[in-house]
Amino acid sequence: MIAKTVAHIHSVWSYDGKWELSKIASFFGRLGYDVILTAEHNRTFDKQRWENYKKSCREASTKRTLIIPGIEYSDETNTIHVLVWGVSVLLGNNQPTGDLLRKATEKNGICVLAHPSRRKAWQQLDAAWLPLLHGLELWNRKADGIAPSREAIDLLKANSKLKPFVGLDFHRPNQLFPLSMMITINGSLSPDSVFDSLRSGNYQSFALGFPAIFFKSKPLFSCMILLELFRGTLVKQLRHWKKKLKYGSTP
Numbered sequence: 001m002i003a004k005t006v007a008h009i010h011s012v013w014s015y016d017g018k019w020e021l022s023k024i025a026s027f028f029g030r031l032g033y034d035v036i037l038t039a040e041h042n043r044t045f046d047k048q049r050w051e052n053y054k055k056s057c058r059e060a061s062t063k064r065t066l067i068i069p070g071i072e073y074s075d076e077t078n079t080i081h082v083l084v085w086g087v088s089v090l091l092g093n094n095q096p097t098g099d100l101l102r103k104a105t106e107k108n109g110i111c112v113l114a115h116p117s118r119r120k121a122w123q124q125l126d127a128a129w130l131p132l133l134h135g136l137e138l139w140n141r142k143a144d145g146i147a148p149s150r151e152a153i154d155l156l157k158a159n160s161k162l163k164p165f166v167g168l169d170f171h172r173p174n175q176l177f178p179l180s181m182m183i184t185i186n187g188s189l190s191p192d193s194v195f196d197s198l199r200s201g202n203y204q205s206f207a208l209g210f211p212a213i214f215f216k217s218k219p220l221f222s223c224m225i226l227l228e229l230f231r232g233t234l235v236k237q238l239r240h241w242k243k244k245l246k247y248g249s250t251p
């Protein structure tokens with residue numbers, strides 16, 4: 001089967017998430033998603049909270065939509081973030097990225113470099129990490145907006161073994177956007193079958209209904225960048241006028 005998947009989702013289990021897991025499952029289920037790959041921030045998790053969280057993901061899953069728990073690990077400076085799935089234990093907090101990747105790899109985890117453009121994280125990418133990464137986010141809705149990451153495109157061109165991921169980095173509804181992963185599943189849908197497919201690269205990333213890799217072409221990418229610049233300007237203006245209407249003009 002082909003499992004329509006939404007990736008990089010935060011719930012109230014993250015310190016900045018807004019929705020309960022049950023609401024997330026119901027909402028994305030209605031949008032036709034079979035799998036939700038969560039990626040909660042590691043900073044507020046310890047061993048017991050991680051166990052409770054995994055249980056909550058199982059309980060919030062529905063017949064229509066499977067919630068798979070994951071963690072977004074940040075380094076000591078909160079610059080480099082790595083999404084990890086398929087590891088049953090918590091790997092720790094505030095550790096060097098190389099150490100995290102080695103720990104996750106030893107436990108057969110799936111590791112994806114998150115939003116490389118955020119805080120110029122791409123500049124700190126170590127070549128020694130590449131064999132330990134399964135992919136990187138070509139497009140992160142929260143960090144990149146409605147255009148893919150220019151730096152991610154360059155990294156994917158230079159490292160052909162890395163596969164492109166797309167993630168909403170969902171914390172609240174305004175971060176919705178038609179980004180999805182289509183995962184080819186062997187057998188019945190389960191966390192283990194999803195992990196097997198991710199490890200073997202049996203998935204494809206889509207944006208706006210098209211393979212996300214299409215947006216690497218220069219003309220299309222340039223068009224999306226212009227749209228993102230327009231969107232960003234419009235959002236700033238709307239926020240300005242909203243504040244002005246709320247508080248009034250100052251003398």
